Structure formats: structure tokens, C-alpha cells
Amino acid sequence: MTDELVGRPERPGPPRSRPQARADLDPERAALHDLIATGPRRAQSRVPLVDDEERLLGPFGAMLFSPRIGSAVQQVGAALRTDPDLPPRLRELAVLTVAAHTRSEFEWTSHEGTARDAGLTSTQLQALLDGTEPAGLDAAERHAWRVARALLVDRDVDDELYAAALGALGRDTLAALVWLVGYYSMLAGALATFRPAGPGSR
Template sequence: MARLPRRAPGELDGEALALHEKITSGPRGASMTDEREALVGPFTAMLLSPPVGDALQELGAAIRYRSTLPPRARELAILTVADHWDSAFERRAHESAGRAAGLTEEELATLHSADPFEAAVLTTTRRLLESGDLTDDEYAALDERTLFELTTLVGYYATLAMQLRVYRVT
């Protein structure tokens, strides 16, 4: 059972309402709201501390919409983090995004890719989740910008998965 109630815009004031409007007017749009226009998933908790929540959602927007990670590789990495943390919400949300990015049902089910770059992203993501570090060979498999964006992605989605678990968001 969810520990946080979803709050519709009419139940918010000040910074929380401004953050709600920022999230729903951004690239995620209304896809992160329910029938009452209340934020869903990790965005519910972000309203608890609007300054921190805003910084966190901005980081997520940068990862999703402004990084150089190709959409297929990005969604495979996000889904790998969701699987590692058993995050049903992120899995549902990003399977849809993965399909839109061109992932097949088999790729979504197995989280594998025949593409060498995507395979390297998957290997690196799994290694980061297992140990938080990379061997020299693993480090050399991707360029440094990609590694920076990927380590940021893994940390961000691990944070969301933890928050979703703590607040019992499904």
C-alpha cells in the first residue's frame, strides 16, 4: 500500500504547485499524472521537498532528453536498473519508452542486444549495479562522456527505485 497520497494540483500550494506545473508542462507532460492530474510514481515524493525534488527531476530530464545516449541504449540501461531494483513502476514506464525507441519484445524481455554499443552499455550498467566499479577493460569499452552519462543514469534511476520502494509506489 502506498505510503504517500497522491495530491491533485488543487491540494498543493506554493513551491509544490510550481514544481507540479513544471513537471507536467515539461517533456514528460501529462504522462506522469493520474485522472485527477496528481503526479504519479517518483514525482509524488518529489513534492515533499520542492527544491530537492526540482533538482532531481531536472537531472532526470537531462538524462532522458538531453544526453547523448541513443534512445535504445538509454532505455535498455534504465530497464536494467529497474530489474536490478525490482522497480515495477519504472519497468512499466520504460518498457513503453523502449518500444517507442524501437526495442523489440524479445529485447525488452531479455534486456540483451546484438548491437555492440548497446551490449557494452548493458555490460557496463550491470557491472555498476553489481560492484559500483569497472575494470580497466570495461572502462575502455565506452568513451568517457558516455560513461559519465551512464553512471549518472544508473545513480539517478537507483535513487528513484529506492524512493519508490520506501514510499511503496507501484
């Protein structure tokens, strides 16, 4: 049961941009479409990345607007998804911290199930929605949440938090965490600006 959560992000309004048919894409955009639509990301995703006509949805559809940059962006996402320095539970904790703060419905919906599979509880997910530190986190997860919130809310990581996070996470995981927060914040910005069609859009 997942319906007990209060305050999940909701779609801000109707789509501003419609999915693009592959047949209408130039070669550069078609290549990016195929990379996303037929790659491992699609097989691993809990929400559809394409509609019933194989048109890209959500932030992936928006990546087609600037295909050279979109290609680089999706490569960053693929690297973060498989980075061994980011344990699955810590990674999903950070992703949903961004999704809750930015009110990104697509990001929250895409990752809630994965976060539960990684071991985050309903109580912990509710805390993320409320903007409060979840109970029951280990030291690395606590500091990951604190760094993510500092980046999102304060746009700064002070010396005390930096030293504590470096000790709890190590340099490599801390670096990967910072890139992760930036990546999902960027996707949330694209979603908020273009409001691309998502699963179930009308």
C-alpha cells in the same frame, strides 16, 4: 503483443503515500507540481503522471516531499531524457536494466513501450528481466549493459571494463550512462521507500 515476457516487476504492495491535491500544496510544491504536470515530460510519457484530479503519481509525487531536491532531481531527468550523447535504444536499454534489477514496476511499465519503439525486441527485453546480456546488441550497447550491471550488482567498474567501455562509448556517453544509471536507481529507491500511488492504484 507484450504479454509473452516473464518476470516483469510487480507492485510490491499498496501505496504508502497518497497523491497530494495541488490546492493543498505550498507555493514551492505547487510550482514543482506545475513544472512536471504541464511540462514536456507529461506529453512524452507513456503512463499517466497525474491522476484524474491532476495529482502527481509515482516518483513525481514523492518529489513533492522535498521540493527543493525534487526540483533538482526532475531537472536531471529532463537533461538525461534529451541528452544527445545517449542514443534512444542505448538509453532505454540502460533504464530497463535498472528497472529489472531493482524490480521497479513503475520504471519498467513507463519505459517498456519506448524501448520497443527504439528497437529492442521481446527476446532482448526478456534477457534484461533475466539479468543476462541480450543478444543482438552493438558494441556500444553491449558495453552500456555491462557497465550498468557492474554498477548495479558489483558497485564497481573494474579497469578492464572501464577501458573497453571508454573505447566503445567514448567519454561523454560513458559519463551520461553513469548519471542515467544513478538517476533511475535513485527513483527506484524513492519508489521502494514511499510506494507512492501510481496509475491504477487503489
